[in-house]
Amino acid sequence: MGSHPVEVVGRIRGHPDGKGEQSSALSVLAGGKSVRLRCDQGYRDFVLDGVSVAEEENLRAFYAKYVEARVDDVRAGGRCTVMMYGPTGAGKSHTMFGSSKEAGVAYLALHQIMKSKLPVPHGNRTNVTANVLEIYNEEVYDLLASNCVASPGPKSLKPIPGRARLEVRGGKAKNATFISGEDPSKLVNEIANVEKRRVVKSTNCNSRSSRSHCMVVLNVSGAGGKLILVDMAGSENSDQAGSIGSEAKIQTGKINQGNGALRRVVECIANGDPYIPYRDSKLTMLLQDSFEEDGAKILMILCASPDGRDAYKTICTLEYGAKAKCIVRLPSSPPKDRATFADGMEAVLLARLRHKDECIERLRQEYDQKERERLEIAQKLIQRQEDLKALTLRTEKMEEEKVKRLAELQAEMERMMKEKADELRREMELELQLQVHKICPENGQYRLAELEKVIQDQRQEIAVLHLRAERAESQVQEFLQASSQAWAESNDIVDMDLSNSICMSRDFTNGSTADDRAGDSSVVSATPASADNEQALKPVETSSGDTGEDTPQPLCPSNLEKKFELQFEDKGKISSAEVSVGRIEAGAVSPVGTKSTIDHFTSHERVASRKARIENIFLLCGNHRELAKSPRRGDAPSWDTTSDIQDGHLSPFRPRDRDSLKAVLDSLSTPEALHAAATISNDNSDTEVYVKWESTKMAAGKPICSVHVSSSTSLADLRTKIGLHVISPSDFSFSLGDFGGAPIDRAAENALLVRSLPLHENNPNWRLACLRTSATSPAKSSPSSRSTPFKPVENRATSTSPPSASSNKLVKVRGGEENIAPVADIDVLSRGAVFFCKH
Numbered sequence: 001m002g003s004h005p006v007e008v009v010g011r012i013r014g015h016p017d018g019k020g021e022q023s024s025a026l027s028v029l030a031g032g033k034s035v036r037l038r039c040d041q042g043y044r045d046f047v048l049d050g051v052s053v054a055e056e057e058n059l060r061a062f063y064a065k066y067v068e069a070r071v072d073d074v075r076a077g078g079r080c081t082v083m084m085y086g087p088t089g090a091g092k093s094h095t096m097f098g099s100s101k102e103a104g105v106a107y108l109a110l111h112q113i114m115k116s117k118l119p120v121p122h123g124n125r126t127n128v129t130a131n132v133l134e135i136y137n138e139e140v141y142d143l144l145a146s147n148c149v150a151s152p153g154p155k156s157l158k159p160i161p162g163r164a165r166l167e168v169r170g171g172k173a174k175n176a177t178f179i180s181g182e183d184p185s186k187l188v189n190e191i192a193n194v195e196k197r198r199v200v201k202s203t204n205c206n207s208r209s210s211r212s213h214c215m216v217v218l219n220v221s222g223a224g225g226k227l228i229l230v231d232m233a234g235s236e237n238s239d240q241a242g243s244i245g246s247e248a249k250i251q252t253g254k255i256n257q258g259n260g261a262l263r264r265v266v267e268c269i270a271n272g273d274p275y276i277p278y279r280d281s282k283l284t285m286l287l288q289d290s291f292e293e294d295g296a297k298i299l300m301i302l303c304a305s306p307d308g309r310d311a312y313k314t315i316c317t318l319e320y321g322a323k324a325k326c327i328v329r330l331p332s333s334p335p336k337d338r339a340t341f342a343d344g345m346e347a348v349l350l351a352r353l354r355h356k357d358e359c360i361e362r363l364r365q366e367y368d369q370k371e372r373e374r375l376e377i378a379q380k381l382i383q384r385q386e387d388l389k390a391l392t393l394r395t396e397k398m399e400e401e402k403v404k405r406l407a408e409l410q411a412e413m414e415r416m417m418k419e420k421a422d423e424l425r426r427e428m429e430l431e432l433q434l435q436v437h438k439i440c441p442e443n444g445q446y447r448l449a450e451l452e453k454v455i456q457d458q459r460q461e462i463a464v465l466h467l468r469a470e471r472a473e474s475q476v477q478e479f480l481q482a483s484s485q486a487w488a489e490s491n492d493i494v495d496m497d498l499s500n501s502i503c504m505s506r507d508f509t510n511g512s513t514a515d516d517r518a519g520d521s522s523v524v525s526a527t528p529a530s531a532d533n534e535q536a537l538k539p540v541e542t543s544s545g546d547t548g549e550d551t552p553q554p555l556c557p558s559n560l561e562k563k564f565e566l567q568f569e570d571k572g573k574i575s576s577a578e579v580s581v582g583r584i585e586a587g588a589v590s591p592v593g594t595k596s597t598i599d600h601f602t603s604h605e606r607v608a609s610r611k612a613r614i615e616n617i618f619l620l621c622g623n624h625r626e627l628a629k630s631p632r633r634g635d636a637p638s639w640d641t642t643s644d645i646q647d648g649h650l651s652p653f654r655p656r657d658r659d660s661l662k663a664v665l666d667s668l669s670t671p672e673a674l675h676a677a678a679t680i681s682n683d684n685s686d687t688e689v690y691v692k693w694e695s696t697k698m699a700a701g702k703p704i705c706s707v708h709v710s711s712s713t714s715l716a717d718l719r720t721k722i723g724l725h726v727i728s729p730s731d732f733s734f735s736l737g738d739f740g741g742a743p744i745d746r747a748a749e750n751a752l753l754v755r756s757l758p759l760h761e762n763n764p765n766w767r768l769a770c771l772r773t774s775a776t777s778p779a780k781s782s783p784s785s786r787s788t789p790f791k792p793v794e795n796r797a798t799s800t801s802p803p804s805a806s807s808n809k810l811v812k813v814r815g816g817e818e819n820i821a822p823v824a825d826i827d828v829l830s831r832g833a834v835f836f837c838k839h
């Protein structure tokens with residue numbers, strides 16, 4: 001403890017309800033010299049000279065820490081006043097006098113003074129005299145006086161029976177009883193006994209509330225020291241204390257009067273007021289020396305309760321202590337002379353200034369301390385904000401990563417599920433196949449057999465095709481050899497009969513009849529249709545008429561034709577080229593639109609088998625070419641490669657059936673096909689349509705005529721053009737393909753264009769039109785019409801030749817107005833001879 005004249009310490013009792021430290025309204029701050037009071041409005045800090053908590057420090061420790069040094073000064077002759085100040089029930093009496101468990105400050109001080117080992121000026125033992133006074137209702141009673149008669153007091157208050165009232169003069173209680181001794185225990189017991197005489201009363205705040213102030217004055221003999229111990233009555237509120245009745249209220253008023261007087265004295269001293277109201281109360285009158293004697297010390301113990309309900313009284317107590325702390329120098333007694341008074345005043349003023357400076361310095365330190373705390377808190381706040389920001393960013397990043405990871409996991413899971421599903425599907429398919437094989441074990445064998453059958457069929461087809469090709473090749477080679485030989489022979493004949501041919505041509509030109517020409521032995525005359533073919537095809541004998549085999553016959557076309565026929569009748573015996581040749585006089589074919597005659601040649605021998613063989617040659621030639629063709633878009637329906645030899649000779653490939661035609665027509669029903677057809681229809685390039693007749697196998701080997709039309713011409717228009725020169729438009733029908741194709745329905749001819757016909761000899765500008773006799777045509781019932789596809793041009797040109805005469809003729813039509821072009825043999829025809837094997 002310092003040497004400050006007034007020291008203020010706090011003593012915080014335990015919670016009256018036994019609650020813990022958490023519910024305490026008071027807390028000691030760092031350093032142990034500040035206490036913080038919390039309430040609903042906030043908190044307030046008070047700086048004291050020390051703070052002690054009863055739960056942490058007992059009375060002995062508290063005494064040793066804050067009181068013992070003062071008592072030592074007293075023993076040494078000093079003067080000290082120890083005051084217990086605080087609201088009712090705060091533990092003032094407990095601190096002063098203690099309890100049955102521990103001794104209070106008064107007893108500890110008495111023991112300290114009397115049992116001191118310190119050398120005392122007058123002997124080893126200290127003689128102590130003690131007065132015990134009670135200030136009750138502004139009256140001073142002597143607690144040590146026994147059997148005394150109470151002096152009359154104020155009318156309003158009854159005197160304490162058996163209690164001696166004392167007068168106060170000069171700041172002292174006159175005639176007060178004292179006890180003395182050198183045995184501290186004896187004095188302690190005596191004091192304890194008289195202390196129990198104090199007026200107490202049970203209130204709402206304290207079951208044994210002191211209604212009076214108690215003062216114990218210990219005078220140390222010899223050294224002159226004086227220790228005054230004051231236990232003040234607690235300031236209280238009448239309503240709060242439950243004071244009922246005028247006497248109780250007067251008691252409370254008197255108690256507060258003493259406390260208020262002491263407060264004002266302290267404030268005046270602290271403020272340096274020239275007037276100190278000591279006389280406002282008996283208590284302050286008795287304590288005047290404590291404030292005014294030089295070297296006097298005051299130790300003010302502020303008792304406080306941690307109960308929040310006493311917060312207001314606790315604040316008043318702490319404010320009072322803070323005010324007492326401002327007392328820097330106790331006022332001295334007024335100096336006797338003026339100079340001394342001036343010096344004293346100067347000293348007081350200087351002391352006040354120093355005190356002010358100390359207060360300012362203390363406040364500055366407190367401000368600095370608060371500022372440091374504020375900065376620390378601000379830095380912590382900034383740090384917390386940065387941490388919060390980093391935490392927020394981290395949380396957002398983690399959230400993004402979580403979302404991303406979730407998406408990846410979901411994608412991975414979907415992929416795995418898909419793989420698993422595919423795997424399961426495959427396993428199920430395998431399982432299903434296994435089950436099928438289990439149920440039908442011959443299934444696999446069946447498929448194998450089926451495949452083998454297909455392979456075998458294809459091999460057979462290939463073999464047939466090879467056979468056809470070989471046969472056709474050999475026959476063609478044979479035919480070419482024979483024809484070349486016949487050609488050579490015919491050249492000789494032509495050379496020999498050139499003059500006759502010219503005459504014949506002239507005769508035709510001049511309109512000679514067939515009978516006229518029959519007389520010419522070198523001319524092959526036209527034979528009426530009714531005549532027997534056998535005879536009609538025989539050459540006209542000119543001189544000897546010997547036609548026997550032994551008789552050499554002249555080399556004429558008829559003879560060549562006969563030899564050729566014989567050659568085919570006896571296959572394998574071909575030793576010479578004996579070819580039957582039909583001859584047409586040059587100029588026999590006239591242009592269309594002019595009056596003309598169509599010449600034709602006849603053969604002398606025409607048996608059906610012989611004709612068939614000759615026609616086979618052309619068929620084979622045609623087939624050979626057709627075999628070399630590859631199907632093209634827009635061609636006739638697909639060929640049936642399985643068809644083979646029919647009627648004893650190789651037949652062409654046949655379209656499968658009408659379904660092929662239907663498929664073609666159906667194919668035009670789709671938007672894509674119509675678009676393609678529309679695209680193609682824009683192509684109006686010129687096209688040469690070669691016409692073949694299906695039923696006339698000889699004619700089928702090569703075209704009977706060609707028609708020059710636009711590629712966008714419909715089949716209906718083509719029918720009209722062909723019908724102008726060949727046959728009546730209603731007597732035939734187109735077929736898809738070369739031979740055997742399905743007939744095209746008349747209704748579809750308007751929709752089908754020329755470009756839908758198959759290519760001829762793979763030439764993109766050539767098309768092939770195969771005609772066949774219509775089923776409903778009257779020509780069908782007529783063998784002659786069936787076998788003679790042509791409508792005799794002479795019919796249109798008023799020809800005199802009977803229609804039947806042309807039934808077995810190959811008619812060559814030279815192009816005219818209708819753009820009917822000649823076939824490739826027209827040059828040969830112009831020379832009066834036609835070789836069937838030209839192609």
Ligand SMILES: Nc1ncnc2c1ncn2[C@@H]1O[C@H](COP(=O)(O)OP(=O)(O)OP(=O)(O)O)[C@@H](O)[C@H]1O
Pocket residue numbers: 012013014054086087088089090091092093094095099206208209210211232233234235303
């Ligand atoms: N530190 C403490 N430890 C234990 N009990 C205490 C303590 N302080 C006070 N008490 C108890 O609280 C009650 C009131 O104490 P006390 O009488 O000392 O209060 P007071 O301030 O003197 O009140 P009043 O002014 O009304 O006399 C007593 O029963 C006492 O035993």
